[in-house]
Amino acid sequence: MGATLRAVRALVLLAGFYLLGVVLLAVLVGIDWLLYRYAPASLAAKLYLVSVLLAIPVVRGLFMLRTPREEETAGLPATEADEPELWRTVRELAEQVGTRAPSRILLTADVNAAVAEDARLLGLLPGPRRLYLGVPLLQGLSEAQLRAVLAHELGHYSNSDTRLAALTVRGRAQVLRTITHFEQRADKSAAREQARQEKKNAKAEAKGKQAKEVDPGHAGVTYRMMAKIYITYAKLYFRATLSVSRRQEYAADAAAARIAGRDATAAALREIPVLDASFGFYMNCYATLGSGSELLPPRGEVFGGFGRMLSARQLELAGMRTELPTEPSSPYDSHPPIADRVRRIEELPDDGRADEARGAALDLLSDAQNTLVALEDVALTDDVRRFSRTRDWQELLDRTMAESFGSGSTSLHRAYVMYTKDQPTLPALLKLIEDGQLWQLAKRLPLSDEAAAANGRAFREFVRPTLHRSLISMALAELNARSLLRWEFSWERSAIPHLPPAPDGTETDLAEVVAPAVADAPDTAPLRALLANDSQHRGAL
Amino acid sequence: MIILWVVLALIGLPLLALGLYFLKAIVQGAIEGWRGTDDDADGPYELPAAAAALGMLPPDRQNKDSAGPVPAALTAALDAARAGDWQPAAALLDATAAERDWEYRSVHSSWLASVAAEDDTWLLAWEAARPDDPGAALVRARSTVALAGNIRGAQRAKHTTAEQFEGFHRVMAQSQEHHARAVALGVEGDPTPYSAQISTALGLGYPHAEMDRIWKEITDRAPHHFSAHYTALQYWCAKWRGSEKLARDFAADAAAKAPLGSLMTVFPLIAHFEHDESDSADGDRTPEMRALVDAALADVAAADPSHPHVAEVRHLLAYYLCLQDRDEAAVEQFRLVDGYVDSLPWKYRGDPAGEYCRMRDLSLANAAG
Incomplete structure (x- = not known):
C-alpha cells in the first residue's frame, strides 16, 4: 500500500470515528x-x-464528541519584541523545514516543546499555530540540541512525506484529545463517587461500624460504556495510522538531523527522557519542599533552581543518558521508542557538526532571570503564589524541617498513645523503655x-x-526542638542532618546512638546523653 | 405472528440448550465428587499385625522431633535451660570438650541453640557468669543462625515475605560476628565452631572459595565429622549454593577417604536423594545404587552403636532397601529406628510419620509374603 493510500484510509477511519454514534442510532431505529x-x-x-x-447513552456519546475547544495551556507569551533571538531562530528553522512559522510562542514550565494548531473541521483545515516551549527544556539543552527539537516539531507540518501527512497528524491529535477528554470525565465521576463513599465510610467508622470497601465501580456506567466503544474505535484508528505516524516521526528526525546536525539531534533525544525524570524529581524534592508549610523559595527560584540542580548532578545524569527507554511512552504515542530513534540517527554519516552552537539554550532568551520570575506568575496557581517566600534555599529547608517535626507521627507514636493513653514524647518513651516495657509497647x-x-x-x-526507624525520627524531632540539629542544603544529595559531634570530634551516627535503646536489653543512656549534648557521657559508647 | 415464533426459537432454543448443558455438567461434577470422596476416604490408620508383633508404632505415636532417642543428659539440660538454668548445659558441653567428642559437642550445641533461639535468658545468664566460655559462645553463634531460620520460616521463597527475608539476612549477618567469637574462644582441636559457620555460608551464599577455606579448618581438626559433612553437602547441593555435580563429587570423595564405621558412605545416598526428581524408582534400583546401599550397610554395621547419627543412616537405608525390594533388610533397619521420624527422607515430606509408616508397612507386608 502506498503512502497516499494509507493516508486516505486514515482519513476514512477518522470520519468513521465521528459517524460511529450516528450509525449506532441508525441501527436502533432500523430495529424499531x-x-x-x-x-x-x-x-x-x-x-x-x-x-x-x-x-x-448513544446520544450522550454524540454530545461527548463535542470536545471543548483546546484550552490554551498556561504559558508566558514571548513576543518578538521581547525575545528577538528566539523568534529569529524559530523562523529560520521553519524556513529550513519548509513550513509556516508559528504565530505565537508560549513559554511553559514543563519539559516539553510542541507545535499546536487550532485545526478546523475535525482537523481537515489548517489554523493558527502556537509553539509551546518549556523553560526547563531550555535549561537542560544546548542551543544546537534545542534547534534539533524545534526542527523535529516543525517537521511534522512540512508535508514532506505526502500532502495528506499533515492531515493525519491533525486527525490523530483531535481523536486523542477527544478520548483523553472522555477518560478525564470518567475519572472525574469515579473520583466523585469515591469521595462520596469514603465520606460515608468515615461516618460509619465514627459510629464504630465496619467500613465498606470503597468501590467506585458503578458510577457513570452508561457513560463509561459509550466511552469504551469510542476508545476501542480510536485504538483501531491509531493502530491503522501508526505506520504513517512512525514514518513521519523518522522523517522529522531526519529533517532535524539535516538542519541541526546529527550529533546534536541524537544528544537531544538522549537528553529529553533524562530531563523529564530530573524535572519530576526536582519539583518533588526541591521546588515543592515547603508546600506543606506553605513556603516557597525566593522569586525566580521555583524554576530557576532546576538549572542549578542539573549542573550539580552532572555525574548522576551522565549515567542516566546511557539507558534509553525501549518502549513507547503510551499506546497512543506516535513516537517510536527513543532507543530506536537514537540508533537510526547515530547510523547517519558523520556531518562534522559536533561542535556547533554548544552554548546553553537558555541564552536565547534576552533576560533569562526575568523570564523565570514571570513564569512563576503563569505556572503557579493563585493559592500557591500566596505562600510566603524564604530568603534562600537553606532557610526553606530549615523552616520546612522545623514544621514537619512539629507534627511528627510515626507508627510508634500511635502505639504509644494506644498503650499509655498519653501524649507521645521522647522523654516519656525513654522512661517507658527504661521501665522495661518496650516489648509490650x-x-x-x-x-x-x-x-x-x-x-x-x-x-x-x-x-x-520499625522501632529503630521511628525512634530515629523522634530523636531528630527532639534534637531539632532543642536546636541541636542543623540541616545542610545540597543540590547534589538529599538534605543531610548534622548532629552535635561525637566526643572524639567525628560525626555522630544517630542510627548507632539509637540502636542500643531498641536492643534486646535496651540501654537508653547514649541517646539521653546526646539529647543533653553531654559529650562526656557519650564517650562510653 | 410467525415472526414471534422465529424470535422465540432464536432466543429460546439456545437458552434451553445452555441450560441442559449446565445441568449435565452439574450432575457429572456431583457424581465425580461423590466417587472422589469415596476413594480418598482412607479411614483411620490401622497398625498391621506384623508391625504390632515387632513392637512398631502407629504414625501418631512416632516422635517427630528426633531421628533417634535423645540422650537423657541432653534432655535434662534442655529442660533446665528452658527453666532458666544454664549449669547442666555448660556441664554437658564441658564434658564433650574434655572427652574431645566433637560429634556429640555438635549435637548438644545444636539442640541447645534451638532452645536459645526461642528464649535466650538462660544463655545470657551463662554468658554473664562465664564471659569467655567456649561452649556459651558456640551456642550463641548457633542460636543466632537458628533465630534467622525461625524468622524466615520453612516456606519456599515465594511464600516468604520481604519482611521475613530482611529479618533473616539481618540476623544471619549478625551470626558472622558470633561465629568469629566462637572460633576465637574455641577449644583447641574442636571443629564445631567452624562447622557451625557452614549454615551462615549457606544462608548468605558465601563464595565457594570461602567455603573451601572453612572446610579446610574443619577437616584439619576432624576429617570425618558427620554433621559438618551433612551441612557442607547441603551447601554443595544444587538447591543451595552448588550443583548436582559438585554435591555428588563432594559426597563420593568423603565416602572414598573414610574408614569403615565413620558413616561417611551415607553421603552419596543423600546426594542422590537431594537431586532425585524422577517419579519412578528405576533410578534407585540401578546396580550403582545397590552398591552404595551395600557399602552403607557395611558401614553402619561397623559403626559404634552409640554414634549420634547412626539412626539417620538407618532411616535412609530403610528407605532405599524398601525401594530396591530388599524388604527383609529394610524391615531390619525399620525395626532399629522405629519410634522416631525426624530424618531424611521423611522430614522433607508433608506428613513425615505417615510417609514413614506407609513405607515401613509396605516392606513388612512384602517381607511376610
Whole structure:
C-alpha cells in the first residue's frame, strides 16, 4: 500500500470515528422499524422502551464528541519584541523545514516543546499555530540540541512525506484529545463517587461500624460504556495510522538531523527522557519542599533552581543518558521508542557538526532571570503564589524541617498513645523503655501476620527495624526542638542532618546512638546523653 | 405472528440448550465428587499385625522431633535451660570438650541453640557468669543462625515475605560476628565452631572459595565429622549454593577417604536423594545404587552403636532397601529406628510419620509374603 493510500484510509477511519454514534442510532431505529412492521403491538411497545433506553447513552456519546475547544495551556507569551533571538531562530528553522512559522510562542514550565494548531473541521483545515516551549527544556539543552527539537516539531507540518501527512497528524491529535477528554470525565465521576463513599465510610467508622470497601465501580456506567466503544474505535484508528505516524516521526528526525546536525539531534533525544525524570524529581524534592508549610523559595527560584540542580548532578545524569527507554511512552504515542530513534540517527554519516552552537539554550532568551520570575506568575496557581517566600534555599529547608517535626507521627507514636493513653514524647518513651516495657509497647505496632505469630527473640527481630526507624525520627524531632540539629542544603544529595559531634570530634551516627535503646536489653543512656549534648557521657559508647 | 415464533426459537432454543448443558455438567461434577470422596476416604490408620508383633508404632505415636532417642543428659539440660538454668548445659558441653567428642559437642550445641533461639535468658545468664566460655559462645553463634531460620520460616521463597527475608539476612549477618567469637574462644582441636559457620555460608551464599577455606579448618581438626559433612553437602547441593555435580563429587570423595564405621558412605545416598526428581524408582534400583546401599550397610554395621547419627543412616537405608525390594533388610533397619521420624527422607515430606509408616508397612507386608 502506498503512502497516499494509507493516508486516505486514515482519513476514512477518522470520519468513521465521528459517524460511529450516528450509525449506532441508525441501527436502533432500523430495529424499531422492523418491530413496527412485524411484531404485535404489545410486544413492540416494550421493545421500543428498550431501544429508547439503549439510545440514551448513544446520544450522550454524540454530545461527548463535542470536545471543548483546546484550552490554551498556561504559558508566558514571548513576543518578538521581547525575545528577538528566539523568534529569529524559530523562523529560520521553519524556513529550513519548509513550513509556516508559528504565530505565537508560549513559554511553559514543563519539559516539553510542541507545535499546536487550532485545526478546523475535525482537523481537515489548517489554523493558527502556537509553539509551546518549556523553560526547563531550555535549561537542560544546548542551543544546537534545542534547534534539533524545534526542527523535529516543525517537521511534522512540512508535508514532506505526502500532502495528506499533515492531515493525519491533525486527525490523530483531535481523536486523542477527544478520548483523553472522555477518560478525564470518567475519572472525574469515579473520583466523585469515591469521595462520596469514603465520606460515608468515615461516618460509619465514627459510629464504630465496619467500613465498606470503597468501590467506585458503578458510577457513570452508561457513560463509561459509550466511552469504551469510542476508545476501542480510536485504538483501531491509531493502530491503522501508526505506520504513517512512525514514518513521519523518522522523517522529522531526519529533517532535524539535516538542519541541526546529527550529533546534536541524537544528544537531544538522549537528553529529553533524562530531563523529564530530573524535572519530576526536582519539583518533588526541591521546588515543592515547603508546600506543606506553605513556603516557597525566593522569586525566580521555583524554576530557576532546576538549572542549578542539573549542573550539580552532572555525574548522576551522565549515567542516566546511557539507558534509553525501549518502549513507547503510551499506546497512543506516535513516537517510536527513543532507543530506536537514537540508533537510526547515530547510523547517519558523520556531518562534522559536533561542535556547533554548544552554548546553553537558555541564552536565547534576552533576560533569562526575568523570564523565570514571570513564569512563576503563569505556572503557579493563585493559592500557591500566596505562600510566603524564604530568603534562600537553606532557610526553606530549615523552616520546612522545623514544621514537619512539629507534627511528627510515626507508627510508634500511635502505639504509644494506644498503650499509655498519653501524649507521645521522647522523654516519656525513654522512661517507658527504661521501665522495661518496650516489648509490650511493640505489640501495639501494626504487625504482619508473621510478626504477630512470632514470640520472644523472633518477635523482637521482626519489630526492631520499625522501632529503630521511628525512634530515629523522634530523636531528630527532639534534637531539632532543642536546636541541636542543623540541616545542610545540597543540590547534589538529599538534605543531610548534622548532629552535635561525637566526643572524639567525628560525626555522630544517630542510627548507632539509637540502636542500643531498641536492643534486646535496651540501654537508653547514649541517646539521653546526646539529647543533653553531654559529650562526656557519650564517650562510653 | 410467525415472526414471534422465529424470535422465540432464536432466543429460546439456545437458552434451553445452555441450560441442559449446565445441568449435565452439574450432575457429572456431583457424581465425580461423590466417587472422589469415596476413594480418598482412607479411614483411620490401622497398625498391621506384623508391625504390632515387632513392637512398631502407629504414625501418631512416632516422635517427630528426633531421628533417634535423645540422650537423657541432653534432655535434662534442655529442660533446665528452658527453666532458666544454664549449669547442666555448660556441664554437658564441658564434658564433650574434655572427652574431645566433637560429634556429640555438635549435637548438644545444636539442640541447645534451638532452645536459645526461642528464649535466650538462660544463655545470657551463662554468658554473664562465664564471659569467655567456649561452649556459651558456640551456642550463641548457633542460636543466632537458628533465630534467622525461625524468622524466615520453612516456606519456599515465594511464600516468604520481604519482611521475613530482611529479618533473616539481618540476623544471619549478625551470626558472622558470633561465629568469629566462637572460633576465637574455641577449644583447641574442636571443629564445631567452624562447622557451625557452614549454615551462615549457606544462608548468605558465601563464595565457594570461602567455603573451601572453612572446610579446610574443619577437616584439619576432624576429617570425618558427620554433621559438618551433612551441612557442607547441603551447601554443595544444587538447591543451595552448588550443583548436582559438585554435591555428588563432594559426597563420593568423603565416602572414598573414610574408614569403615565413620558413616561417611551415607553421603552419596543423600546426594542422590537431594537431586532425585524422577517419579519412578528405576533410578534407585540401578546396580550403582545397590552398591552404595551395600557399602552403607557395611558401614553402619561397623559403626559404634552409640554414634549420634547412626539412626539417620538407618532411616535412609530403610528407605532405599524398601525401594530396591530388599524388604527383609529394610524391615531390619525399620525395626532399629522405629519410634522416631525426624530424618531424611521423611522430614522433607508433608506428613513425615505417615510417609514413614506407609513405607515401613509396605516392606513388612512384602517381607511376610
